[in-house]
Amino acid sequence: AGGGGDADGGETPVKVAMITSQTGPLAAYGAAYQAGFEAGLDYATDGTGAVDGRELDISWDDDQGNPDTAVSKAKDYIGQGYRILAGTAASGIATALAEQAEQNEVLYISGPAATDAVTGINDYTFRSGRQTYQDVATAGTFIGDPAGKHVTVFAQDNAFGQGNFAGVEAVLGAQGANVDGVLVAEDATEFTPFAQQILAAKPDLVFVAWAGASSGAMWTSLQQQGVFDTVPVVTGLGDVATYGAYGEASGSISFLNHYFGGAAGTDAEKAMIAHLEENGAEPDLFSPDGFVAAQMIVQAVREGGDTVDGMIAALEGWTFDSVKGEITVRAEDHALIQPMYQAKLVQQGDGWAPELVDTVDAETVAPPVAGE
């Protein structure tokens, strides 16, 4: 890869600012991301924490789930001469940081934030996780040939839910499915009537896109009103903390999944899990995002030298082995082409544990090139 090589040699440490939630609503995601990153760094640098003799000087900082804080901190780091920024699970923060990256011409590798908007947003922004489109496309793999099928999207009426609905329309609609949506106000607390509405629509598949605390009540309502008895239901499997949210419905739901511990079985995954367990953590939904971010940063530094343009060039089109298998940074829009999983929950002791059903090929769920 063409690195705009640098004269200063390998002595000065490379400063990297990691901005993610350490407190606030997404603190748990932040923790998983951070642990994954440490593991990835260890893996990519063979435990040295240095690239070709250059130290990576990593600063972690808390965005508190608040874009203002994140932007202030990003400006602070950029002002101090940081050229590499990464992190955050919050889509709102990711887009704000992407904006800063463009204005200030620094490299930004967004974290677990799923919004499709980050893909192709500008030349300086990459992502280390999956995006909504990939979730949706994975859901589509549950109904075989979508043509002529009726898919109902049950989602919250917010960016996440709307994004998913749009995604399903784009992905499955394009393949001939008949897609409609039951969108529920984000603050609604009563889902019983909506469960009725789903039943009334008589779909072949229900795709549920739900985040946040109300999911428990939502699943209970679907269960109580008998949705699972009549139609297959697909949703994304969240992090470990949410395994209990599905209640009695757990066994009846088909899950699409970005990652859960043990899903991949790759060497990188083994290395990651070993590193995590050593540090008293366990693999979780967003561990690979941190891992990938570390790999990408190491690649950017190793191949890109000291200029941001060089780093961008080093990352664009790069294919590498990671936790989930082979991953490609698509050159055109920086989408991260990666495999996804189908899973189910099985009873394990007092709780529930995920079990792999199938691995979905990276190309099958690759998003179309953004902005085309």
Place this chain on the structure above:
Amino acid sequence: MSEPVLTVSHLFGRIGGQQVVEDVSFEVPGTGVTALLGRNGVGKTSTIKSVLGLIDRSGEVRLAGERIDRMPTHRIVQRGVGYVPEDREVFGGLTVAENLRLAERGDAPGREFVARLFPDLVARLAQRAGTLSGGQQQMVSLARALVNENRLLLVDEPTKGLAPKIVDEVADALAAAAAAVPILLVEQNLHVIRRLAERVVVLSGGRVVHTGPAAGFLDDEELVQRHLGVHDDHAEPAASAPEPEEAPR
């Protein structure tokens, strides 16, 4: 003179950091009506409130020999002090009966007496006190103090804003009450004072400037003029300590 029921020595009172009662000393004998007099703003109400602990105070206050200046208000009242506040302060949202019920302590031996004294109230027991006329409210306020067995009544301007006829009625009620319990009375109406009071304590600038028998004071025009009379400078007495006519013990 009988044993004093209330002894106040070197009482200071403050409202919002401002000194409103300054080194006041006097006593209330165990029978009859003692009038607390003084021009507007000299601190009569504040003195009574200090005695009751309704405002910040320091100094020594004894009720029948017992120190009460460190007690919270409700304890003082429970020791047998009835209070009729300056602006009636009846509970407008409660009925007359509820107002009275609230005031009753123990077996409230004054119930009969109150019923005899204010037949008008008995007829209005179920009416909300807020809809009573000013005079009737004053009756409720007095009745609240009279239902209990008290050792002392503190009554603050009971005739303020009342029609002349009602003023008479209130004075009658107080006279009847005074037969049973000593009263410390703040009053502006000299007719009422003349009729009820046996002794006077006169305040000026937050201090006691005169104590003595009522008749002697009221008949001394010069004294009345000096302590209650027309002055256009209020600040003066507070600054220069006037010599007391009769040194408070």
Place this chain on the structure above:
Amino acid sequence: MPAAGLLLVAALAVLPLLAIDIPGVLPGPTYTPGTLQLLAYAMLIAALALSYRMMFGLAGLLSFGHALFFAAGAYGLGMALDAFAPAAWPSEAIFLGAIAATLVFGLVLATTVGALALRVTGISFAMVTLAFAQAGSVLIRRNPGGATGGDEGLPLDTTHVPDALIGVMNTRNLYWVALGILVFVYLVVLWVERSRAGHVAEAARENETRVRVLGIRPYGVKLLVFIVASVLAAVAGMGYFLLQSGAAPRIATADFTLTILVIVVLGGVGYRWGAICGGIVYTLLDQRLTALAGSDAIAGLPAVLRVPLSEPLFILGTLFVLVVLFLPGGIAGIPARLRSGRAQHPLEKEGATDA
């Protein structure tokens, strides 16, 4: 006092050219973008608090909807820049036009909300303003027609924004803009408070009926104060939008209004510069407490201490309770307190003894 004020403003103005370092308070020397960003942010919050204080402290209008106008400024500017983006006029004209359009929008919104909300008083007023703000907040999150960006916020469309205001290296300019806004808001507030209308507003806060029987209609004066405060909030909001290169729905929530209220009280309701103090102290605390919460010193403590102390909001909330309890005049009231030993709170009504 004016001389001291001028001196202070001058000192603040040259700050970006100096290298003053206050470890533990500022993230770095004063010329660094990070510090300037933090200070600029603090000054905008101070300006917002100042506008709120005028309404709450002067006119006694307890609004739970002030965030709406801040958000109107921020989002208004953002949407105006988006809307004008395709136009073929010169960039400067579009930028100024967007600002003017936002001001007009803020004015219209403030007049409408104020005219309605001021028909009621007290807690009802607080709740009507809350209702409007809540409606605004819900709308912003619903992202009607893609105009507000919903949860993800509205990014700054830089096409027509002067280059001098873009990028970290220009944070200094944004700092000056923020300082300018703070000074402007201060002067307007000062002017209104010292004007006859300000005195009437103060009197109406004390006893509205009395004002009416004197022959003055308090409604007009209160509406005026409400509108001025709201438009000033919108001005601060525009500054915020430029500084942050975007707006997030958080700034339209009732929580944000409560934060402003907290700031005003923390600083001292009775004092104009209390709001400024409050805004700056709050912002710095908010920042620094996060650093403290994540520090090793705290990580080493036993759980009973570590858990609460590692939550910045816990410390802030507790601190706030303590200030209200033990420092009724707020930060700005400390000097007066020291002088008089014991001061009555300026907001406090006549004591109960007089009732």
Place this chain on the structure above:
Amino acid sequence: MTDHPALALEGVGLRIGGARILDGVDLAVPSGELLGVIGPNGAGKTTLFNVVSGLIAPTAGRVRLNGDDVTRMPVHRRAVAGLGRTFQTSSLFGALTVLENVRQAAQARLGGASSVLRRPRGADAATTRAREALEEVGLAHRAGQQASGLAHGEKRKVEIAMLIAAEPSVILLDEPMAGVGSGDVPAITEVIRQLHRGGRTVLMVEHHMEVVLGLATRVAVMHHGELLAAGTPEDVMANPTVQQAYLGEAV
């Protein structure tokens, strides 16, 4: 001078939830009169003032000020039209100083009170007038004090100073002597007399009969929301109904 009475009430009635608070009150107060309004507690005197000043809308009848129907006019416009009043329980702007209180009244009279563009100044017309008014009631030495800290009687005086400063043509005084020490009564009586001598029309509710008799040119008696009698003080005092309902044995 016009031939209209300064204040006229025509069949004014007020019912609140079925209770008759005011009932068919007819009253004409010629310009320059000082009308004493007496009556037992709860007769409706304060309520009548509230109706006249516009704080309460009557449910029947009309109110005329200098011949103009003001029944539906908002409070502040009546004040501008020359109606001034005090309250039974003193109501000042507690947080403002005594001078500022009076200054508000003067400014309201002089106009431009709500202007944002102009500032109150130490030497402007309104302040000067406020100082004069305070001088007149003998409270100049309290000018800088916060109003909430005044004693009761002083508050009453400040209220009268506010009236002096606002120069209304028709004045409603609601128990100006309530709670005023007997020593101060003559002084305040004198101030009220001055107010009246200036050619103003005054209505005064008062329970101090000496004050009423000393000041009033005519006395109206209210009872149960109705106007019982109106006449010269001597006539009214001699009226047996009044004696029975109001005066008792006193005086």
Place this chain on the structure above:
Amino acid sequence: MSTVLLLLVTGLGLGALYFLVASGLSLIYGLMGVLNFAHGVFLTVSAFLGWEVARRVSDGTWAGLAISALVGIVVGAAVAAATEYFIIRRLYERHIEQALVTVGISLAGVALFEGIWGSDPIYTKQPAWLGATTEILGARIPNDRFLLIACAVLVLVGIVLFLRKTRYGLIIRAGVENRQMVTALGIDVRRSFTLVFAIGGAAAGLGGVLASVYYGYVSAHLGSVLLIFAFIVTVIGGLGSLTGAAVAAVLVAVLQQFANYYLGGTGDLVVVVLLAAVLLIRPRGLMGKAA
């Protein structure tokens, strides 16, 4: 038809929850003039501790639920009483500052709970019957809604009787009007105010445990979500009026349900519009006392 019934009954259930929170708010405001932002904290801490105890005793049984309800009530009452005793009391009569300290408490409380129990919701278990449904006229109505409604009715009746029939009720009603005068009648009024807080806190505590049944989880933000609606309910009903709060709770919740379902998820907007409309037309709320 069954949808309308479903919306109605579930709306009633939600309204019952709103009422449980609003009853305490309304009581405290009506009697003490304190706008209590800490009410959500009372609710949340009760829900957490109720859950902590229940899961140790017998998770997911009726006994467990009964114990957690009891714990919730006791904890809510205790925390509220402590708040009044140590904080609110020091600021008597200064209503704005009282409201402000409660804002501080709510900030600190939520942060503290996040520190202790984390920011993720913790899912709870209920007795099986509560998770099941009962079919009425074709609508499968979740059983826990019946429990909510029954509890709310009990609380309403209980508080009303307490205020009407007991001497404490009398003292409290009088204390609202003129606290100093109550003291001057020889009554320790402060104790009654602590009691008011305790009662409000107990209702909130019960509400907290029931909310964890309704939502199926406990989290640090449980209270904040309900608090804003409880405020709206309190104000629409008329500050200080319990029956007003009850009526408004049902009105708001049912309206919210219908608007969410039929008007494209506009429940929240409709509720705030209702709030503004009610206040502009009738500033003292549906059943508030005249100012």
